[in-house]
Amino acid sequence: MKPIYLDNNATTQVDPLVLEEMLPYFSELYANPSSMHTFGGQVGGKLRQARSRVAALLGCAPDEVVFTACGTESDNTAIRSALTVRPDRRRIVTTKVEHPAILGLVEHLKKTEGYDVVLLPVDGEGNLDLAAYKAALTPDTAIVSVMWANNETGVVFPIPELSAIARERGILFHTDAVQAVGKIPMKLSETAVDMLSLSGHKLHASKGVGALYVRKGTPFAPLLIGGHQERGMRSGTENTPGLIGLGKACELAQTHMAEENSRVRALRDRLEQGLLAAVPNSKLNGAKEPRLPNTSNISFKFVEGEAILLRLDQLGICASSGSACSSGSLEPSHVLRAMGVPFTFAHGSIRFSLSRTTTDAEIDLVLTELPKIIDTLRKISPFNEQNAMEEEKPACGC
Numbered sequence: 001m002k003p004i005y006l007d008n009n010a011t012t013q014v015d016p017l018v019l020e021e022m023l024p025y026f027s028e029l030y031a032n033p034s035s036m037h038t039f040g041g042q043v044g045g046k047l048r049q050a051r052s053r054v055a056a057l058l059g060c061a062p063d064e065v066v067f068t069a070c071g072t073e074s075d076n077t078a079i080r081s082a083l084t085v086r087p088d089r090r091r092i093v094t095t096k097v098e099h100p101a102i103l104g105l106v107e108h109l110k111k112t113e114g115y116d117v118v119l120l121p122v123d124g125e126g127n128l129d130l131a132a133y134k135a136a137l138t139p140d141t142a143i144v145s146v147m148w149a150n151n152e153t154g155v156v157f158p159i160p161e162l163s164a165i166a167r168e169r170g171i172l173f174h175t176d177a178v179q180a181v182g183k184i185p186m187k188l189s190e191t192a193v194d195m196l197s198l199s200g201h202k203l204h205a206s207k208g209v210g211a212l213y214v215r216k217g218t219p220f221a222p223l224l225i226g227g228h229q230e231r232g233m234r235s236g237t238e239n240t241p242g243l244i245g246l247g248k249a250c251e252l253a254q255t256h257m258a259e260e261n262s263r264v265r266a267l268r269d270r271l272e273q274g275l276l277a278a279v280p281n282s283k284l285n286g287a288k289e290p291r292l293p294n295t296s297n298i299s300f301k302f303v304e305g306e307a308i309l310l311r312l313d314q315l316g317i318c319a320s321s322g323s324a325c326s327s328g329s330l331e332p333s334h335v336l337r338a339m340g341v342p343f344t345f346a347h348g349s350i351r352f353s354l355s356r357t358t359t360d361a362e363i364d365l366v367l368t369e370l371p372k373i374i375d376t377l378r379k380i381s382p383f384n385e386q387n388a389m390e391e392e393k394p395a396c397g398c
């Protein structure tokens, strides 16, 4: 049975046109793109085209695009590079709602190397406080890293504005734009962003490819050192089929963004409004504009997200919850906690993330089935309207 896949912020299906573009580079066109022979040049030329296609989507120059193996690598490269080129500075400024690719790294740098890590808070809508942001940017700050769009809620941060503020203060600015690239238009040449991370598998290319935008003139220190690939900025023979696919995926995203965004947004809004209307005690997290057109994060009070996911899964519906049942305690998502979503809501949170593969019929099915699921779960829930008011602490039976 084909799944009803509403988990596109976790990964996306490789577009058939992307796959078609990749296939020859697994088989007959296998040469090393750095080789001097004509055969190598053929692959090298196609890789150059891929770089131009990525650059076109980002609104930057092709030689500002460094190919990597994933979003996580791009994030790690950007942060570590800034710390290397600014050895006299000890502060890293980021937010409480970043992806683990950033949060895990900065926590590690704090613990192992003693960096002064500032995690900026967000308000109930998931937005940053501009005054707090400015106050955190001290002369000791080596790098600011703020995601362009949040993977759990779809909340979009004002990156052009935030990057301009960092530049005024002479601080390098990085953005994890893994969820934003291909979903919102951007023109990096008109921003003050110094570095930007993207990942192929979040925009219908394959897993294991990514890129790091590095603005021309930005001081840079590579993470991987070895050969000359990527002009010495990222050594290692390129994943040619994957990167050629990434180029195609960027071209498709650019061509179809406007029309797909409005189609996907309409589906998402219908899903959201339908669920909020059909299910009492439900709440949308991060509802304010601007937000991604494909993402909806909804909390259903008095139920466990895991229980909802399990029942959706039995119907072939794939979604996700921010919480993870680990070491016997059910911790709600760090993003929802940072937004101050009460535990009774945060525990029952589901993220639906749509894509250009999502259909009307799929949304209809969720709208028919999910209210029934919530109703059933609430009937068997250990919480109820009476005791839940005092139950503002996690209670987990897993």
Ligand SMILES: *Cc1c(COP(=O)(O)O)cnc(C)c1O
Pocket: 009, 010, 069, 070, 071, 072, 073, 099, 101, 147, 149, 150, 151, 176, 177, 178, 179, 199, 200, 201, 202, 208, 209, 210
């Ligand atoms: C998925 C994701 C990443 C990690 O990308 P990988 O290519 O899986 O390493 C980083 N940041 C955000 C916001 C993401 O959604």
